[in-house]
Amino acid sequence: xxxxxxxxxxxxxxxxxxxxxxxxxxxxxxxxxxxxxxxxxxxxxxxxxxxxxxxxxxxxxxxxxxxxxxxxxxxxxxxxxxxxxxxxxxxxxxxxxxxxxxxxxxxxxxxxxxxxxxxxxxxxxxxxxxxxxxxxxxxxxxxxxxxxxxxxxxxxxxxxxxxxxxxxxxxxxxxxxxxxxxxxxxxxxxxxxxxxxxxxxxxxxxxxxxxxxxxxxxxxxxxxxxxxxxxxxxxxxxxxxxxxxxxxxxxxxxxxxxxxxxxxxxxxxxxxxxxxxxxxxxxxxxxxxxxxxxxxxxxxxxxxxxxxxxxxxxxxxxxxxxxxxxxxxxxxxxxxxxxxxxxxxxxxxxxxxxxxxxxxxxxxxxxxxxxxxxxxxxxxxxxxxxxxxxxxxxxxxxxxxxxxxxxxxxxxxxxxxxxxxxxxxxxxxxxxxxxxxxxxxxxxxxxxxxxxxxxxxxxxxxxxxxxxxxxxxxxx
Amino acid sequence: xxxxxxxxxxxxxxxxxxxxxxxxxxxxxxxxxxxxxxxxxxxxxxxxxxxxxxxxxxxxxxxxxxxxxxxxxxxxxxxxxxxxxxxxxxxxxxxxxxxxxxxxxxxxxxxxxxxxxxxxxxxxxxxxxxxxxxxxxxxxxxxxxxxxxxxxxxxxxxxxxxxxxxxxxxxxxxxxxxxxxxxxxxxxxxxxxxxxxxxxxxxxxxxxxxxxxxxxxxxxxxxxxxxxxxxxxxxxxxxxxxxxxxxxxxx
Ligand SMILES: Nc1ncnc2c1ncn2[C@@H]1O[C@H](COP(=O)(O)OP(=O)(O)O)[C@@H](O)[C@H]1O
Ligand SMILES: [Mg+2]
Numbered sequence: 226x227x228x229x230x231x232x233x234x235x236x237x238x239x240x241x242x243x244x245x246x247x248x249x250x251x252x253x254x255x256x257x258x259x260x261x262x263x264x265x266x267x268x269x270x271x272x273x274x275x276x277x278x279x280x281x282x283x284x285x286x287x288x289x290x291x292x293x294x295x296x297x298x299x300x301x302x303x304x305x306x307x308x309x310x311x312x313x314x315x316x317x318x319x320x321x322x323x324x325x326x327x328x329x330x331x332x333x334x335x336x337x338x339x340x341x342x343x344x345x346x347x348x349x350x351x352x353x354x355x356x357x358x359x360x361x362x363x364x365x366x367x368x369x370x371x372x373x374x375x376x377x378x379x380x381x382x383x384x385x386x387x388x389x390x391x392x393x394x395x396x397x398x399x400x401x402x403x404x405x406x407x408x409x410x411x412x413x414x415x416x417x418x419x420x421x422x423x424x425x426x427x428x429x430x431x432x433x434x435x436x437x438x439x440x441x442x443x444x445x446x447x448x449x450x451x452x453x454x455x456x457x458x459x460x461x462x463x464x465x466x467x468x469x470x471x472x473x474x475x476x477x478x479x480x481x482x483x484x485x486x487x488x489x490x491x492x493x494x495x496x497x498x499x500x501x502x503x504x505x506x507x508x509x510x511x512x513x514x515x516x517x518x519x520x521x522x523x524x525x526x527x528x529x530x531x532x533x534x535x536x537x538x539x540x541x542x543x544x545x546x547x548x549x550x551x552x553x554x555x556x557x558x559x560x561x562x563x564x565x566x567x568x569x570x571x572x573x574x575x576x577x578x579x580x581x582x583x584x585x586x587x588x589x590x591x592x593x594x595x596x597x598x599x600x601x602x603x604x605x606x607x608x609x610x611x612x613x614x615x616x617x618x619x620x621x622x623x624x625x626x627x628x629x630x631x632x633x634x635x636x637x638x639x640x641x642x643x644x645x646x647x648x649x650x651x652x653x654x655x656x657x658x659x660x661x662x663x664x665x666x667x668x669x670x671x672x673x674x675x676x677x678x679x680x681x682x683x684x685x686x687x688x689x690x691x692x693x694x695x696x697x698x699x700x701x
Numbered sequence: 702x703x704x705x706x707x708x709x710x711x712x713x714x715x716x717x718x719x720x721x722x723x724x725x726x727x728x729x730x731x732x733x734x735x736x737x738x739x740x741x742x743x744x745x746x747x748x749x750x751x752x753x754x755x756x757x758x759x760x761x762x763x764x765x766x767x768x769x770x771x772x773x774x775x776x777x778x779x780x781x782x783x784x785x786x787x788x789x790x791x792x793x794x795x796x797x798x799x800x801x802x803x804x805x806x807x808x809x810x811x812x813x814x815x816x817x818x819x820x821x822x823x824x825x826x827x828x829x830x831x832x833x834x835x836x837x838x839x840x841x842x843x844x845x846x847x848x849x850x851x852x853x854x855x856x857x858x859x860x861x862x863x864x865x866x867x868x869x870x871x872x873x874x875x876x877x878x879x880x881x882x883x884x885x886x887x888x889x890x891x892x893x894x895x896x897x898x899x900x901x902x903x904x905x906x907x908x909x910x911x912x913x914x915x916x917x918x919x920x921x922x923x924x925x926x927x928x929x930x931x932x933x934x935x936x937x938x939x940x941x942x943x944x945x946x947x948x949x950x951x952x
Binding site for chain 1: 751752753754755774775776778779780784785787790791793794795796801804805808809841842858862
């Protein structure tokens with residue numbers, strides 16, 4: 226069990242809120258078929274890809290921005306966004322723009338050879354392009370493909386064609402359709418049969434340029450008996466306008482494959498008055514296609530003005546397993562509506578949900594989840610735990626657990642609690658010499674422990690530090 | 702001048718006055734026992750000394766080493782050398798004992814961070830002394846603990862934090878004889894010229910292990926009688942009714 230070493234000297238302000246001044250290649254604001262053609266051309270895409278995008282775009286035009294999550298937000302003008310922005314300088318790692326390198330250093334991202342031993346293979350997506358992938362040779366030797374989705378479209382078109390859009394079809398929802406039309410970059414991972422990926426595959430997303438949207442598209446395929454762990458982190462500069470991040474992540478797990486996907490989402494959340502911040506509208510879904518396959522989502526959500534995301538699992542293979550572990554922290558005027566869907570289709574499938582929501586300030590933090598057992602999905606099992614912790618009196622937390630069971634053999638258990646940090650707990654810890662803030666932070670970290678322990682070790686230390694920074698100033 | 706001085710202390714919660722003029726002085730090196738019937742205000746007195754926000758001090762003062770601590774927050778009082786063994790310690794789920802202990806020991810360290818090696822060694826030794834299993838350090842603080850485990854945990858903290866004044870609020874209540882002996886063992890190891898102890902109890906039983914030099918009797922928010930070790934015996938024989946009669950006579 227990790228010892229959660231803590232560093233209370235970290236500052237509370239958004240540490241990644243700086244802007245990097247580099248020359249960019251940005252296409253004018255607006256969205257139409259021509260813009261999509263430009264994006265596709267800039268990425269040297271084959272014709273089938275452009276057609277796929279255009280088809281998605283035409284569907285999107287017929288769709289409506291959904292309002293069922295009751296988010297309090299102004300209408301988004303989709304013509305007022307840049308859909309492509311890329312650093313102008315060459316993106317080869319060897320002669321990367323020194324400003325960009327500096328950015329990565331400030332973000333603590335290992336990019337050079339010196340980090341070849343760090344146990345993490347890293348891809349970085351800066352605005353709309355991927356700027357470098359480490360550990361490439363070692364992965365290639367194992368037959369693992371880990372590159373940007375743009376590169377995969379060119380280098381591995383058969384694989385991309387076979388799997389892209391098969392888990393989240395372009396018409397799935399409004400933002401998935403938009404993403405399918407204009408996605409600019411993201412990661413592609415393919416783990417061949419029988420291979421256990423020896424390093425964490427990691428992607429770092431950063432929105433840098435103003436008024437750009439980021440449309441990440443990630444596709445992870447784990448073939449029979451293969452295993453991998455993928456990590457994703459994200460940041461953006463502090464700006465007083467809202468920016469859109471609409472991602473689609475698809476995971477395919479074939480027979481006996483095991484995929485672990487972890488996110489630390491730290492997009493800029495806006496200021497204390499709720500001005501600015503990222504709109505984080507994400508569709509993440511995994512498909513346990515093979516027998517005994519397993520997909521596990523772990524997320525630590527501490528940023529973004531509005532988050533709207535439900536990493537889900539379709540458990541089709543017999544005996545497949547889906548997991549969702551989530552910590553979502555909201556403060557000030559942040560709004561989070563997050564949860565998961567577990568769709569039990571195969572026989573003897575099981576799923577586990579642990580959601581820990583912490584709300585502070587004037588924020589609102591909702592858990593929304595669906596556990597569905599279709600007819601014939603014999604012996605499906607689900608265990609859900611949804612706990613909410615309130616800090617202060619002006620925030621809110623809600624839990625919306627939907628259960629639809631069409632099979633009598635299902636065993637579904639749901640537990641939910643809502644609590645505040647109790648005066649007695651605070652007094653107990655303070656009487657031991659801990660300050661009010663340290664005491665509250667300790668209670669919160671304890672509250673989240675069951676989720677943090679699911680993260681890869683180094684990542685969990687980072688995530689805990691991050692949560693501590695976020696907690697400072699939200700207590701008392 | 703005594704190290705801890707409680708002067709004419711009145712305290713209330715809401716409209717209820719619970720402490721009605723408590724006077725008590727404790728020096729380092731001394732062991733005092735405080736006894737009194739249920740509801741007489743013993744836990745309230747400990748909470749007020751530690752600075753619990755539920756209670757308001759309406760009159761009187763509490764001085765530690767000559768300085769009033771009434772304006773200090775509980776964490777400041779703790780760092781100034783006060784320690785309270787809670788009658789009902791609360792659980793902090795998910796916070797491991799080792800993690801919590803490290804934080805609390807760090808808070809007392811002049812550089813803000815105690816070196817991990819000596820800390821772990823000391824904790825292991827103290828746990829062994831209190832018959833606590835090593836694996837215990839990984840458990841959540843007071844999470845699902847039995848009564849005896851909770852009390853050992855309180856004593857372990859007292860041993861690690863090395864207070865100058867410690868108040869033990871009915872640490873002996875509900876313990877079987879083995880656990881009681883372990884608690885007494887911890888207390889006896891701690892006692893010495895650097896520690897002043899206030900042992901609050903309901904039963905004389907623990908006093909035969911601890912041997913206090915002074916005994917005070919609290920009734921209805923006031924200390925109504927004080928004496929030396931001989932008073933323990935008298936109280937044991939004659940009970941609180943005798944105390945009540947005595948007060949009536951002197952009143
Ligand atoms: N927070 C509180 N709110 C209301 N009444 C209280 C509170 N704390 C203590 N009391 C009351 O004050 C009296 C003394 O309680 P306490 O200090 O716990 O006694 P003891 O520890 O001697 O049994 C009791 O009548 C109790 O009900
Ligand atoms: Mg009591």
